[in-house]
Amino acid sequence: MPEGLREFLAMGGYWPYVWPSFAIALGIMLWLLLASLGEARRSQRLLAELRALRSEPGEGGDAT
Amino acid sequence: MRPKRRRLWAVVAGLGALGAAAALVLAAFEDNIVFFRSPSEVASNSLPTERRFRLGGLVETGSLRKAGDGVTVTFRVTDLAHAVPVSYRGLLPDLFREGQGVVAEGQLDANGIFQASQILAKHDETYMPREVAEALRKGGHWKGEGEGQ
Amino acid sequence: MHRFANPARFARLSARALPWAWAVAGLALGSGLVGGLLLAPADYQQGDSVRIMFVHVPSAWMAMFVYAFMAAASAVGLIWRHALADIAAKAAAPLGAGFTFAALATGSLWGQPMWGTWWVWDARLTSVLVLFFLYLGYIALWQAIEDPGKAARAAAILALVGVVNLPIIKFSVDWWNTLHQPASVLRLAGPTIHSSMLWPLLLMAVGFKAYFVAVLLLRMHAELNWRRIRALRLTAGESTDSSHGFATLPAERASL
Known part of the structure; x- marks a missing residue:
């Protein structure tokens, strides 16, 4: 490993605190994003199915 | 409406x-909401001495001593009006140094020495690069706490 | 149709706003991370551990901002019975809880090397923990009450009661002595952070906020869909079914 990279990853010896902090904060944000995306897609699909079933005119063009 | x-x-x-x-x-x-007591409060005898409490202030510059056993340290905690001697054995946080904020948890002994079982470092709200701190100190504009490095 | 008139307009507006929110979030977070991890200098006292600030402080700001937003939306929903406001408050809660948890966890990881402890029961840390539980209670209330209208009202009251905690969090470090230091950026006399560290911090804060806007719109969109699904099923007469028709829908249950 190049010296510069090693030094960067070591974070002056504070790597066990710095990297988990970034992982936790950004990980939570990524997790909430994916969960919300999935929720939006699932609901969109189900709504489309139901409308097709009831042959009701959909509003269409919704944000996804 | x-x-x-x-x-x-x-x-x-x-x-x-x-x-x-x-x-x-x-x-x-x-x-009960205040996290620590000041040396002045200790000096005014307003605290029940038989109880454990937290003592907060600055580590008095020049007061830090390492005892002969190598693990016990003694220093004085000051609020610039009064100072209380503290004795502690154990690991110290990275920010612990003379002139820096400190909170010690423990109890006063019969000799008026605060026997600490835990030492926490307290820092202020100033953040800057080392070079800037250095320049400020050299220029005599230092108003932050701590000796820095 | 009156009930859906506003949501339809909301859908159009949010479809237009979303790409912008994503672009701002991506750019600000990307440059903030480069600035915070690579370009910002180490602190004169704290060394490289100060970089935790770049995720800790924006998380903590968002923890409070999202709660204020949630409470304001709750008040609008409670007073003017505006369904979209209820939906906004409900959609914001898991995000606020996530930010609060991140603030607590990263603060703990910062406190251990600097203060010498993972946790203390000082006024700042305790009041933020209370904020986290308020979010959890709010989410639990929504899940516990089946009827959206009743759930919105109960949750809104809880959200408004919890508002009292916000000034306590903000001023705890000034009103009482705490282990946590006072504010560095949002203070009357100006920031006490050197500009080389301040700009990445502000970029991260902008990124966090844009991320919140984007995911909030996404969540509101999903919640509106669930309500339309529910309405469709109710008009289809499935509500007369003893199992009220949609209890078997796993996707609906899983909604946060």
Whole structure:
């Protein structure tokens, strides 16, 4: 490993605190994003199915 | 519009009452909310000495000594009006140094020495690069705490 | 149709706003991370551990901002019975809880090397923990009450009661002595952070906020869909079914 990279990853010896902090904060944000995306897609699909079933005119063009 | 206005006033009044109640509760518990006591409070004998409490202040510059056993340290915690001698054995946090804020948890012994079982470092709200701290110190504009490095 | 008139307009507006929110979030977070991890200098006292600030402080700001937003939306929903406001408050709660948890966890990881402890019961840390529980209670209330209208009202009252905690969090470090230091950026006399560290911090804060806007719109969109699904099923007469028709829908249950 190049010296510069090693030094960067070591974070002056504070790597066990710095990297988990970034992982936790950004990980939570990524997790909430994916969960919300999935929720939006699932609901969109189900709504489309139901409308097709009831042959009701959909509003269409919704944000996804 | 009448029910809306009524609900609006209900929310406003509710929040007002809640705020007042919270303020009263916090004022009543003020003594328990403070995290540490100052050396001046210790000096004025207003604290029950047989109880454990936290002592907070600055580590007095030039007061830090390492005892012969190599693990016990003694220093004085000051609030610039009074100072209390502290004795502690164990690991110290990275930010612990003379001139830096400190909170010690423990108890006063018969000799008036605060026997600490835990030492926490307290830092201020200033953040800057080393070179800037260095330049400030050289220029005599230093108003932050601590000796830095 | 009156009930859905506003949501339809909301859908159009949010479809237009979303790409912008994503672009701002991506750019600000990307440059903030480069600035915070690579370009910002180490602190004169704290060394490289100060970089935790770049995720800790924006998380903590968002923890409070999202709660204020949630409470304001709750008040609008409670007073003017605006369904979209209820939906906004409900959609914001898990995000606020996530930010609060991140603030607590990263603060703990910062406190251990600098203060010498993972946790203390000082006024700042305790009041933020209370904020986290308020979010959890709010989310639990929504899940516990089946009827959206009743759930919105109960949850809104809880959200408004919890508002009293916000000034306590903000001023705890000034009103009482705490282990946590006072504010560095949002203070009357100006920031006490050197500009080389301040700009990445502000970029991260912008990124966090844009991320919140984007995911909030996404969540509101999903919640509106669930309500339309529910309405469709109710008009289809499935509500007369003893199992009220949609209890078997796993996707609906899983909604946060």
